[in-house]
Amino acid sequence: MIGIGLNIAFVIAEFSIGIYYNSLGLISDAGHNLSDVASLILAMLAFRLAQIAPNGRYTYGYKKSTVLVSLLNAIILLIAVGVILGESLGKLFNPQPVEGVAIAWTAGVGVFINGITAWLFMKDKDKDLNVKGAYMHMAADALVSVGVVFSGILISYTGWSIIDPLIGIVIAGIIIYSTWSLLHDSIRLSLDGVPVGTDGEKIREQIMEVADVVECHHLHIWAISTTETALTAHIVIENFSVLEVVKKEVKTILLNSGIRHVTLEFEDVENSCSEHKC
Known part of the structure; x- marks a missing residue:
């Protein structure tokens, strides 16, 4: 609930600043962060469903929903990576002027918000794949925000707008690498495979x-x-x-x-x- 509240507030703030500075980058990132809110809500819903008592039709209850949501969150992360890559490649071939200072400050707030939210999930991320999915979303967003901060600072001093898409491509690669284990483990559990760590x-x-x-x-x-x-x-x-x-x-x-x-x-x-x- 804390993570959802913090991220909704940040989405509203980022969207408003994007409108004020006429920054398509900030507006699109606000949309991406809104998808993270949806992912957190899905994770919370899965936890609630897992607590429902078994019945005649679902003799295990709805506990499997935590596995399905972790798989869905991994897929959402990969879709987000695709969006980041698409935008980055578009800007790489068609560089656009960027307001470096405004972007850096806004992304700095994003690092703080996403970092705190990721920290809330850090303790249990290795115990629960559903928690890991929520953690990965927040950690990935914090990483994106760190990259945006650096690109904003460099752009404000050099005026090289091409830095923005290059950092975006690097960050997308890092997210793909870190998301692979979540996707692999989620698919494995969805297919009733032996859980990772169990021999x-x-x-x-x-x-x-x-x-x-x-x-x-x-x-x-x-x-x-x-x-x-x-x-x-x-x-x-x-x-x-x-x-x-x-x-x-x-x-x-x-x-x-x-x-x-x-x-x-x-x-x-x-x-x-x-x-x-x-």
Whole structure:
């Protein structure tokens, strides 16, 4: 809510200054910042949806919305990069006079606003992909604003308007590089892939090391949300008399790996199914 409020105020201020100085650059950047407000609202909506209790139709609730929003935010970032590149290349071939001082001061405020908003999300960005998406938007905008500050100062002293599009192209490249991991992880979770940082083979080996466990197959690991991981597995044991002991030990192993939503099916040696036949 703080991030949304700060950025709405900045969008209004930047748009007003752009109108006053007749600066297309500031007006278009205000539009770009408005898309960041939309991204923050989407992230907040996903958090709210994730808290809705499961029901008969959605047995996991709406927790997957956090994954879908993180993917959407990655796509929005790439679209924003495309807009920046398009504008930069246009100005590169058709340089236009720029009011360097006004742009530098306005962008300086943008660095402050976007920097504070990014800082609000920094602590949890590595724990939650949805938070990372919001953080990436704000960090990217802060980076853009830093570039605009430098270009504004250089233009005011040299009069070289071509500096503006060149810095824009460099910043676009940096944003693409930093956004790749967000896009990759979001697509992976959307396809029910094993979350980054979770080693399925290592988990299988740890389960196999539990006493009385003969085999572990049909092991599936996927993300329910950007913060919750689920696992299902078939476990073959020597003796059903130790089932509860084995189950408790396996769940402890999984809990230590950050997997809380667990469904296990136990089989005895004589009636077990194989990896490819069940």
